[in-house]
Amino acid sequence: MAAIKFLSVDDEEQIEFLMKQYFRRKIRGGEYEFFFARNGVEGLKILHDHPDIDIILCDINMPEMDGLEMLAKVNEMQNPVLRVIMVSAYGDLENIRQAMNDGAFDFATKPIDMDDLDRTIEKAIKQIDFVRQSQKEHKKLKGLEKDLAAANEIQQFILPCVFPPFPEESDKLDIYASMEAAKDIGGDFYDFFRIDDDHIALVIGDVCGKGIPAALFMAVSRTIMRSVGMQYESAGECMTKANQLLASSSVDYMFVTIFYAILNIKTGSVTYCNGGHNPPYVLRANGTVEELPTSENLIVGALKGIEFKENTLQLDHGDTLVMYTDGVPEAMKPTREVFGMKRFGNTLSGLIGKSSQEVVETVKAEVADFIGDDEQSDDITLLVVKRK
Numbered sequence: 001m002a003a004i005k006f007l008s009v010d011d012e013e014q015i016e017f018l019m020k021q022y023f024r025r026k027i028r029g030g031e032y033e034f035f036f037a038r039n040g041v042e043g044l045k046i047l048h049d050h051p052d053i054d055i056i057l058c059d060i061n062m063p064e065m066d067g068l069e070m071l072a073k074v075n076e077m078q079n080p081v082l083r084v085i086m087v088s089a090y091g092d093l094e095n096i097r098q099a100m101n102d103g104a105f106d107f108a109t110k111p112i113d114m115d116d117l118d119r120t121i122e123k124a125i126k127q128i129d130f131v132r133q134s135q136k137e138h139k140k141l142k143g144l145e146k147d148l149a150a151a152n153e154i155q156q157f158i159l160p161c162v163f164p165p166f167p168e169e170s171d172k173l174d175i176y177a178s179m180e181a182a183k184d185i186g187g188d189f190y191d192f193f194r195i196d197d198d199h200i201a202l203v204i205g206d207v208c209g210k211g212i213p214a215a216l217f218m219a220v221s222r223t224i225m226r227s228v229g230m231q232y233e234s235a236g237e238c239m240t241k242a243n244q245l246l247a248s249s250s251v252d253y254m255f256v257t258i259f260y261a262i263l264n265i266k267t268g269s270v271t272y273c274n275g276g277h278n279p280p281y282v283l284r285a286n287g288t289v290e291e292l293p294t295s296e297n298l299i300v301g302a303l304k305g306i307e308f309k310e311n312t313l314q315l316d317h318g319d320t321l322v323m324y325t326d327g328v329p330e331a332m333k334p335t336r337e338v339f340g341m342k343r344f345g346n347t348l349s350g351l352i353g354k355s356s357q358e359v360v361e362t363v364k365a366e367v368a369d370f371i372g373d374d375e376q377s378d379d380i381t382l383l384v385v386k387r388k
Contacts, residue, residue: 003030003031003032003033004031004032004033004054004055004125004128005032005033005034005035005050005052005053005054005055006019006032006033006034006035006053006054006055006056006057007034007035007036007037007043007046007047007050007053007055007056007057008034008035008036008037008056008057009036009037009038009039009040009042009043009056009057009058009059009062009067009070010036010038010057010058010059010062010087011038011039011059011062011063012059015059015087015112016036018112018114019034019036019057020034022114022118035050035053038062038063039062039063039064039065040058040062040064040065040066040067040069040070040073041064041065043056043058043065043070044065044070044073047074047077051079053082054081054082054083054124054125054128055082055083055084055085055121055124055125055128056074056082056083056084056085057085057087057108057117058070058071058084058085058086058087059086059087059088060086060087060088060092060095060096060099061088061089061092061095067086067087067088067095067099068095068098068099068102071084071086071099071102071103071104072102075102075103080131080135081128081131081132081135083105083106083124083127083128084099084103084104084105085104085105085106085107085108085117085120085121085124086099086100086104086106086107086108087107087108087109087110087112088107088109088110089109089110096109105124105127106120106123106124108120158219158222159177159179159189159190159191159222160177160190160191160192163175163176163177163357165192166194166200169200169265171388172265172387172388173200173263173265173385173386173387173388174355174356174385174386174388175192175356175383175384175385175386176355176356176357176359176360176384177190177192177360177381177382177383177384178360178361178364178380178381178382179379179380179381180364180376180379180380180381181379182210182327182375182376182377182378182379182380183210183211185211185212185214185215186210186214186215186218186379186381187206187207187208187209187210187214187215187217187218187256187379188204188205188206188207188218188325188327188379188380188381189203189204189205189207189218189219189221189222189381190203190204190205190323190381190382190383191203191204191222191225191226192383192385193226193229193230195229195230195233195262198264198265198266199262199263199264199265200262200263200265201226201229201260201261201262201263202260202261202262202263202321202323202383202385203222203225203226203229203258203259203260203261203383204258204259204277204323204324204325204381204383205218205221205222205225205256205257205258205259205277205300205325206256206257206277206325206326206327206379206381207221207254207255207256208254208255208256208299209254213252213254214254217254217256217301218256220246220249221242221246221256221258221300221301224242224245224246225238225242225258225260228241228242228245229260233262234271234310235260235261235262235271235272235273235310236273236307236308236309236310238260238273239258239260239273239275239297239300239308239310240306240307240308242258242260242300243275243300243301243303243304243306243308244304244305246300246301247301247302247303247304248304253302254301255299255300255301255302256275256299256300256301257275257276257277257278257299257300258274258275258276258277258300259272259273259274259275259277259278259280259323260272260273260274260275261273261321261323263315263385268314268315268316268317268319268387269312269314269315270312270313270314270315270321271310271311271312272292272310272311272312272313273297273308273309273310273311274292274295274296274297274311275295275297275298275299275300275308276295276297276298276299276300277295277325278324278325278326278329279291279292279293279294279295280292280321280322280323280324281321281322281345281348282313282315282319282320282321282322283319283320283322283348283349283351283352283353283359284316284318284319284352285316285317285318285319285352285353287352289345289348289349289352291345292311292313293311296309297309315385315387316387317387317388318353318386318387318388319386319387320351320352320354320356320359320384320385320386320387321384321385321386322348322359322382322384323382323383323384324344324363324381324382324383325378325379325380325381325382326378327376327377327378327379327380327381328344328363328367328380328382329341329343329344330377330378331367331370331371331376331377331378331380332371332374332377333370333371333372333374334372334374339366339367339370339371343366343370344363347362347363347366348363351363355386356384356385356386357384359382359384359386360382360384363382364380364382367380
């Protein structure tokens with residue numbers, strides 16, 4: 001442990017002898033290190049040369065620059081660790097009071113009671129240790145904030161963000177998506193990729209939990225879904241394989257809900273598998289809003305050896321498939337009222353015939369207006385595909 005460094009500023013020579021004599025054991029043991037000056041000018045020069053000084057013992061009445069002037073100069077340095085203990089005659093209480101009002105840590109009166117001064121110094125050291133520990137924790141937090149900001153950028157980078165994603169199919173499909181994390185990084189994800197000339201895969205997922213573990217599991221889940229999606233033509237087989245891989249690598253009982261769909265671009269036929277995720281909506285061109293059946297499959301990554309079943313649906317021209325995470329219906333006001341499925345459904349009913357981007361942006365705006373100035377409680381993710 002580094003020595004506590006003192007600067008004693010006093011025009012009385014015997015003060016130096018007194019300090020060295022009283023604290024000799026701690027000086028010899030390397031616990032304390034003293035510097036001595038005869039006035040404020042000398043004291044400031046020493047402080048400039050040794051900015052790591054912890055405690056100043058400063059007399060008030062000195063030639064050239066007195067203690068109050070020096071205290072003002074020390075305050076300008078804005079060193080949160082440095083503690084100044086003023087020393088003066090008992091009858092000089094007015095100046096001592098001013099020094100305390102100007103930011104001195106404590107005071108001692110002459111003739112100095114060294115035992116009392118020792119207790120004052122111990123108290124100052126405790127505060128110094130507290131400030132230093134706080135500074136360390138603050139530095140760690142700033143470092144963590146920097147890391148989280150970088151993680152957020154990486155997370156946004158790995159999610160596809162170029163729209164339209166398949167320009168060559170723009171006359172057939174309109175796809176748009178968005179993920180807004182509740183915190184610095186989120187556990188939601190979406191993805192879409194081409195399987196072959198006629199088929200496009202669509203994925204949306206929501207990892208249990210929050211923060212860094214959820215974000216890492218999210219990245220793994222997205223990578224696995226894309227990998228197995230390129231190997232299996234069946235949505236059910238793809239989810240079964242993904243579950244096997246995720247369950248084998250899951251730690252702390254983490255899991256993810258996933259909706260995975262394979263869309264035939266030419267026919268509009270969709271084969272999908274829902275692994276415990278919110279059932280999507282279909283906005284029909286005929287003006288109706290249809291909610292897909294609730295998933296019969298378990299969540300993904302929780303148990304090995306599970307077989308996932310698939311279902312089918314037909315997207316006709318003008319139909320829109322709206323996939324989302326529970327951050328939408330579970331968005332909450334400060335009064336604990338949630339956005340809810342009914343409000344969500346009513347919002348979607350007014351968006352029939354709109355573009356995918358309009359659907360996404362309108363839902364996000366409705367949710368933001370609902371929660372007002374309150375913090376977003378969960379990640380909000382939407383993936384919308386419209387068959388033109």
